[in-house]
Amino acid sequence: MPGFTGMRQNSATVAVLSGKGGTGKTLVSVNLAAAAEKAAYVDCDVEEPNGHLFFQPEIRNEEVVSLKIPVIDESRCTGRRACVDFCRFNALAFIKGKPFVFPSVCHSCGGCALVCPSGAIRETGKPVGVVRRGISGGVTVHTGALNPGEASGVPLIRRLLRQSEQEPLPLRIIDCPPGSACAVMESIQDADYCLIVTEPTIYGAHNLAMVHELVTLFQKPYGVVLNKCSDGDNRSEEYCLKHGVPVIGRIAFSPQLGMLASEGKIAARESAEYAGLFRDLLNTVIGEVRNEETSASQR
Amino acid sequence: MKKLLLLSGKGGTGKTTVACALIRLSQAQAYADCDIDAPNLHLTMTPAAPPAREAYYGMGKARIDPERCIRCGRCRSECRFEAVRLSGGDYHVDPFACEGCGVCLAVCPAGAVAIEPDVAGELMLYADERAVFSTAQLKMGGGTSGKLVTEVKRRLNRAAGADTPLAVLDGSPGIGCPVIASLSGVSMALIVAEPSVSGVSDLGRIVKTAGQLHTPLCVCVNKADTNPAITKQIERFCEEREIPFLGTIPFDPEAVRAVNGGLTIADVDCPSGRAVRAIYEQVVRLLGLQAGSES
Numbered sequence: 001m002p003g004f005t006g007m008r009q010n011s012a013t014v015a016v017l018s019g020k021g022g023t024g025k026t027l028v029s030v031n032l033a034a035a036a037e038k039a040a041y042v043d044c045d046v047e048e049p050n051g052h053l054f055f056q057p058e059i060r061n062e063e064v065v066s067l068k069i070p071v072i073d074e075s076r077c078t079g080r081r082a083c084v085d086f087c088r089f090n091a092l093a094f095i096k097g098k099p100f101v102f103p104s105v106c107h108s109c110g111g112c113a114l115v116c117p118s119g120a121i122r123e124t125g126k127p128v129g130v131v132r133r134g135i136s137g138g139v140t141v142h143t144g145a146l147n148p149g150e151a152s153g154v155p156l157i158r159r160l161l162r163q164s165e166q167e168p169l170p171l172r173i174i175d176c177p178p179g180s181a182c183a184v185m186e187s188i189q190d191a192d193y194c195l196i197v198t199e200p201t202i203y204g205a206h207n208l209a210m211v212h213e214l215v216t217l218f219q220k221p222y223g224v225v226l227n228k229c230s231d232g233d234n235r236s237e238e239y240c241l242k243h244g245v246p247v248i249g250r251i252a253f254s255p256q257l258g259m260l261a262s263e264g265k266i267a268a269r270e271s272a273e274y275a276g277l278f279r280d281l282l283n284t285v286i287g288e289v290r291n292e293e294t295s296a297s298q299r
Numbered sequence: 300m301k302k303l304l305l306l307s308g309k310g311g312t313g314k315t316t317v318a319c320a321l322i323r324l325s326q327a328q329a330y331a332d333c334d335i336d337a338p339n340l341h342l343t344m345t346p347a348a349p350p351a352r353e354a355y356y357g358m359g360k361a362r363i364d365p366e367r368c369i370r371c372g373r374c375r376s377e378c379r380f381e382a383v384r385l386s387g388g389d390y391h392v393d394p395f396a397c398e399g400c401g402v403c404l405a406v407c408p409a410g411a412v413a414i415e416p417d418v419a420g421e422l423m424l425y426a427d428e429r430a431v432f433s434t435a436q437l438k439m440g441g442g443t444s445g446k447l448v449t450e451v452k453r454r455l456n457r458a459a460g461a462d463t464p465l466a467v468l469d470g471s472p473g474i475g476c477p478v479i480a481s482l483s484g485v486s487m488a489l490i491v492a493e494p495s496v497s498g499v500s501d502l503g504r505i506v507k508t509a510g511q512l513h514t515p516l517c518v519c520v521n522k523a524d525t526n527p528a529i530t531k532q533i534e535r536f537c538e539e540r541e542i543p544f545l546g547t548i549p550f551d552p553e554a555v556r557a558v559n560g561g562l563t564i565a566d567v568d569c570p571s572g573r574a575v576r577a578i579y580e581q582v583v584r585l586l587g588l589q590a591g592s593e594s
Contacts, residue, residue, distance in 0.1 A: 151476035181444050235559060
């Protein structure tokens with residue numbers, strides 16, 4: 001990538017987020033990574049992961065992620081209920097004098113085992129999902145899948161971020177889950193730059209305002225990509241103008257792009273026009289990250 | 300009271316757009332937004348009167364008193380959430396990482412830790428003579444979203460009369476805690492799918508999740524004409540699993556105009572509006588309801 005060396009640690013992490021679902025986070029993330037030629041793509045939407053459908057990576061490693069869940073040895077339990085009294089998540093109960101564990105609400109804090117006066121609690125691993133690392137052209141693809149029925153993808157997201165951090169690649173693109181709750185916060189924590197993808201509707205604009213607040217709260221440099229632009233009103237663009245939010249790219253509404261995406265094809269690899277569009281966007285993003293570093297070093 | 304929940308797995312398939320139309324067509328006297336992470340229902344179904352607001356308290360957050368702290372570091376080594384940080388020689392808790400479990404409180408030998416109440420969001424209940432609408436907004440970066448969804452539903456149940464025939468609940472994307480919390484106790488979930496490889500994969504995962512909770516399901520496809528082949532595939536997927544397939548909604552630029560104009564697609568004579576009426580009739584039939592008199 002031209003002019004991309006000499007940066008801090010020779011690597012930049014860009015988080016792509018949106019608040020609202022379906023605005024084009026995965027479209028933008030996948031195509032930016034593909035346009036970069038050498039990059040890591042990290043799909044943090046472990047509830048509904050889609051990036052792998054585009055990259056079809058050749059899987060190199062796979063790892064089951066487990067959480068620690070208490071197991072009670074009834075023969076040692078003396079019925080003092082210290083575990084039940086301790087657990088703020090109500091994951092333990094005494095029913096007819098016997099201790100019970102409700103794994104689905106357990107947060108794996110380890111407190112029950114810590115407070116048990118008779119050492120009757122040990123912890124065992126409960127699989128909550130899987131993380132994978134694969135290759136697609138020059139892109140290393142990190143993806144995970146939460147097991148249906150499990151409550152939180154955060155342990156998988158942590159694992160994905162940790163494993164992708166070790167890639168000696170100049171660029172890491174993080175495809176965030178929708179919303180602005182804990183899973184998103186976890187995903188943007190390491191980001192050098194946040195790229196917000198939005199759409200013209202009032203719903204898009206409302207959720208843009210929410211993530212704008214989030215990136216401001218976390219003091220992340222950011223910019224907006226307006227997706228699905230057409231001739232009509234663009235409420236997200238109006239929001240950006242009104243609040244001085246930098247718009248660093250726009251993608252026109254296009255049935256052709258929609259068709260490519262719906263078939264799981266990477267537009268930047270299929271069409272010269274889109275390869276150009278995403279390369280330009282990538283260069284803008286890299287320019288923004290570099291500006292931020294220059295101004296940070298002058299502070 | 301029958302409860303219909305809108306879900307999608309994938310975000311942005313049109314849950315809220317369809318939910319608003321169904322609320323309008325059924326003249327629902329009770330509705331709620333369970334997408335507390337990015338609520339949008341209030342933007343279209345805006346009640347005239349301001350809501351009754353109530354702070355939502357999450358799990359509480361640990362705080363370390365630097366005066367009493369003896370700097371032994373046990374809280375930091377025992378915390379599974381990496382929420383205890385050491386900076387400038389002092390231990391302090393990162394409120395975003397803290398889950399309020401109380402392990403630090405239990406292990407602190409100096410009594411320096413307290414778990415303090417934490418406002419994790421805001422609940423809003425709108426009520427007038429026609430309808431009650433329960434919604435909430437989770438605080439930035441907040442956790443415990445499942446509990447907040449349960450609270451939104453509890454307030455809706457309490458406020459709606461027992462003879463209310465139908466409540467429409469707008470859900471959130473994904474398959475995690477808010478979705479699981481929204482599924483409990485509903486009569487049926489309508490999944491709004493999208494004809495794309497992503498949409499198909501996400502549909503499979505939400506069907507699996509809802510199946511574990513034994514929730515009756517039905518499916519419709521939005522923007523169906525943007526990829527007819529995949530729409531067919533979704534129809535077959537439903538057939539194979541004996542999930543009622545309620546029909547399709549075409550891609551419709553009028554829908555964006557309606558939404559941006561504060562209207563539902565059922566308020567405008569447009570292709571998506573006509574399609575959603577046909578789907579509404581199927582919903583009425585499946586739930587065994589009387590169709591609302593459309594005005």
